[in-house]
Amino acid sequence: MKISEMISQEMEVSPEEATFLDACIPIKNFKKGDILLREGQVANNCYFTIQGCVRQYYLSDGDEHTTAFFIEEQSIASMTSYLNRTPASHFLECVEDCTLAVLNFDKEKELYDRYPKYESLCRMSMEEDFGKQQERMAKFITSSPEKRYLDLLEYQPGLMNRVPQYVLASYLGVKPESLSRIRKRVAQKG
Amino acid sequence: MKISEMISQEMEVSPEEATFLDACIPIKNFKKGDILLREGQVANNCYFTIQGCVRQYYLSDGDEHTTAFFIEEQSIASMTSYLNRTPASHFLECVEDCTLAVLNFDKEKELYDRYPKYESLCRMSMEEDFGKQQERMAKFITSSPEKRYLDLLEYQPGLMNRVPQYVLASYLGVKPESLSRIRKRVAQKG
Numbered sequence: 001m002k003i004s005e006m007i008s009q010e011m012e013v014s015p016e017e018a019t020f021l022d023a024c025i026p027i028k029n030f031k032k033g034d035i036l037l038r039e040g041q042v043a044n045n046c047y048f049t050i051q052g053c054v055r056q057y058y059l060s061d062g063d064e065h066t067t068a069f070f071i072e073e074q075s076i077a078s079m080t081s082y083l084n085r086t087p088a089s090h091f092l093e094c095v096e097d098c099t100l101a102v103l104n105f106d107k108e109k110e111l112y113d114r115y116p117k118y119e120s121l122c123r124m125s126m127e128e129d130f131g132k133q134q135e136r137m138a139k140f141i142t143s144s145p146e147k148r149y150l151d152l153l154e155y156q157p158g159l160m161n162r163v164p165q166y167v168l169a170s171y172l173g174v175k176p177e178s179l180s181r182i183r184k185r186v187a188q189k190g
Numbered sequence: 191m192k193i194s195e196m197i198s199q200e201m202e203v204s205p206e207e208a209t210f211l212d213a214c215i216p217i218k219n220f221k222k223g224d225i226l227l228r229e230g231q232v233a234n235n236c237y238f239t240i241q242g243c244v245r246q247y248y249l250s251d252g253d254e255h256t257t258a259f260f261i262e263e264q265s266i267a268s269m270t271s272y273l274n275r276t277p278a279s280h281f282l283e284c285v286e287d288c289t290l291a292v293l294n295f296d297k298e299k300e301l302y303d304r305y306p307k308y309e310s311l312c313r314m315s316m317e318e319d320f321g322k323q324q325e326r327m328a329k330f331i332t333s334s335p336e337k338r339y340l341d342l343l344e345y346q347p348g349l350m351n352r353v354p355q356y357v358l359a360s361y362l363g364v365k366p367e368s369l370s371r372i373r374k375r376v377a378q379k380g
Contacts, residue, residue, distance in 0.1 A: 058332050065332040068324075079321030083314075090328065116306065123313035124273075130320045131269030134258075137327045138280065141363055142248050142255040173331055 001050070003027055003101050017115060024107045029099050036076075036092040036100075043078035043088050045102050052098025053162050057170075058090045066171040069095070069159055075129055076100070095163055145174045149182050191240070193217055193291050207305060214297045219289050226266075226282040226290075233268035233278050235292050242288030243352050247360075248280045256361040259285070259349055265319055266290070285353055335364045339372050 003025040004018035013021065027050065030036070037043050039059060047054070049070050056068040056078075067090065070076045081088035082105060103111075112119040139151060149172055152159060159168065169179035193215040194208035203211065217240065220226070227233050229249060237244070239260050246258040246268075257280065260266045271278035272295060293301075302309040329341060339362055342349060349358065359369035 056328070058328060060332055065328075067328040067331050077320075079317055079324055083317055083321055089325075112310075119313060120302075120309060123309060123316065126313065126316050126320060127269055127273055130267075130316060130323065131273055133320065133323050133327065134269055135279075137323065137330070138246070138248060138255075138257040140327070140330065141257050141361075142250055171331075 001027060020114065024111050025101050025103050027099060027101050030094045030097065032094055032097050034094045034098075036094065037078055037088055038091055039089055040087045042085050043081040044105050046082060046108070047076040047103070048101040049074050049076060050099040050101060052100070053095040053159075054098060054100075055093055055095050055163070055167065056090050057093065064170060066167050069156070069163065069171065071158065075125065095167075140173070145172055145178060146182050146185065148172045149179070149186065191217060210304065214301050215291050215293050217289060217291050220284045220287065222284055222287050224284045224288075226284065227268055227278055228281055229279060230277045232275050233271040234295050236272060236298070237266040237293070238291040239264050239266060240289040240291060242290070243285040243349075244288060245283055245285050245353070245357065246280050247283065254357075254360060256357050259346070259353065259361065261348065265315065285357075330363070335362055335368060336372050336375065338362045339369070339376065
């Protein structure tokens with residue numbers, strides 16, 4: 001599968017444009033455990049997840065804190081590092097074998113210069129992601145750990161079987177023991 | 191002050207463009223306590239804060255949960271509601287008298303059609319805001335309440351004197367009593 005074939009399912013893509021897109025946004029395969037970005041590196045790429053699951057985590061006092069998952073149809077961007085060309089403060093790791101469309105920082109500029117309509121598309125996609133991020137942040141602040149777990153079951157049920165439990169626990173902001181207790185409580189209720 | 195005057199400090203704005211901008215993005219004054227958006231309403235406007243402080247909060251079981259503050263130079267967008275024309279799940283309230291630039295949903299489209307460079311500017315500003323939101327989310331998940339308080343002191347010290355303590359407590363994800371204890375502990379440490 002090439003990126004031009006995926007895009008042409010949504011809108012018209014001329015042959016010349018297709019050639020440019022495929023050179024500009026290659027689709028690459030990664031193995032489970034591959035690190036896409038390390039703390040301290042500048043993020044040179046954004047990604048779009050075609051298949052697989054990537055997690056974002058921070059190292060703090062030797063502990064990994066998982067702060068985001070990205071699965072099929074989701075964009076992966078370490079935005080502050082990518083935009084400002086500054087070292088990232090987190091890691092991006094493939095939780096499974098992954099197939100990702102890779103957009104390089106320099107290529108992105110080239111793409112927008114040549115085909116401004118993609119800047120428009122990216123703005124809209126960015127706004128949508130931003131909205132989801134706002135909602136997630138609000139949900140996280142306003143919810144108890146148990147409510148966060150129930151939301152995960154409701155909105156991202158696939159994650160439960162794709163991600164180790166201790167990683168899920170850190171994503172929910174609790175210790176693994178607490179997640180076990182929450183699971184038992186929820187199972188008893190429901 | 192008009193929006194065209196503010197923008198012309200950063201880039202060239204033709205007289206015709208200035209007239210359009212000022213009609214498209216009026217600057218309005220709001221009073222402390224004014225509600226910009228209610229839960230259940232569709233967000234028809236985005237804002238840019240020229241002066242003042244706006245808070246975003248959710249009502250849950252009768253309790254207000256503050257999830258964001260917006261001060262000078264920050265954009266205010268209830269993105270999911272604004273983009274999808276769906277009812278918002280939160281409130282936006284002026285914590286102080288505010289001066290805000292107001293961009294209406296329909297006007298935004300008109301602006302981009304007429305002057306595409308503003309779409310480019312908005313994309314870049316959106317990406318920057320998105321990056322900050324990502325960092326804030328990660329910080330919130332990975333930090334203890336005390337660390338969140340210390341970060342607030344370091345990165346948003348102005349908020350301490352501008353916002354009631356019970357509102358700050360909810361923003362930090364703790365009860366007001368816990369915030370008092372944290373403040374005392376931090377003060378003792380020096």
